[in-house]
Amino acid sequence: MKGFSREELFVLNVLLRRPFGLRSGRLVARHAGISPTTALKALNSLERRGMVEHRHELVAEGVPKEVTVWVFRVEPYWLTDAIGLQIRNTIPPAPRLRTQRDTRVPQHFKHLFWNADLRELNTKDHGSAIAIAVLEQDNPHALAWAIQNLSPEAFAIAALPRRGSTPEMSALAAHIAGRK
Known part of the structure; x- marks a missing residue:
């Protein structure tokens, strides 16, 4: 070639x-x-x-x-x-910079939060609710965004057992929380 x-x-x-x-x-x-x-x-x-x-x-x-x-x-x-x-x-290696986290859920994930006003959601106050909503969906783009922008604490709370959660979802949330 x-x-x-x-x-x-x-x-x-x-x-x-x-x-x-x-x-x-x-x-x-x-x-x-x-x-x-x-x-x-x-x-x-x-x-x-x-x-x-x-x-x-x-x-x-x-x-x-x-x-x-x-x-x-x-x-x-x-x-x-x-x-x-x-x-x-x-290509020289890129410096590993800490990127600024998004504080708002991007508009293209609006369909995952059908029951909430995106203008009211922010990652600081509603991080665990956002993590739960993203984990319940089968959307790898949203999950990648959430991992990048939500705190480990948000995923730790999402890992707690609750009605409707599956053991797999809790394990994934706990793993993400532990890796961050």
């Missing part, structure tokens, strides 16, 4: 770290630190090689809608240590 341009390696690095993909070439560009035009050229080149793809997915954001998502294709024939080494040699 022939080599990669620097920009292609930047794009691969970004998509490797986002298993759910990114919604647009512009967003890929922002995360890769390159221009949107350059990112789109790199995405198209990588798509022709079968390394990335864009697909249409139905998402729930208040109402169901279809969006285009760029995702990394995991294919064993090209996923090698040599490519990983090229990425590591081209």
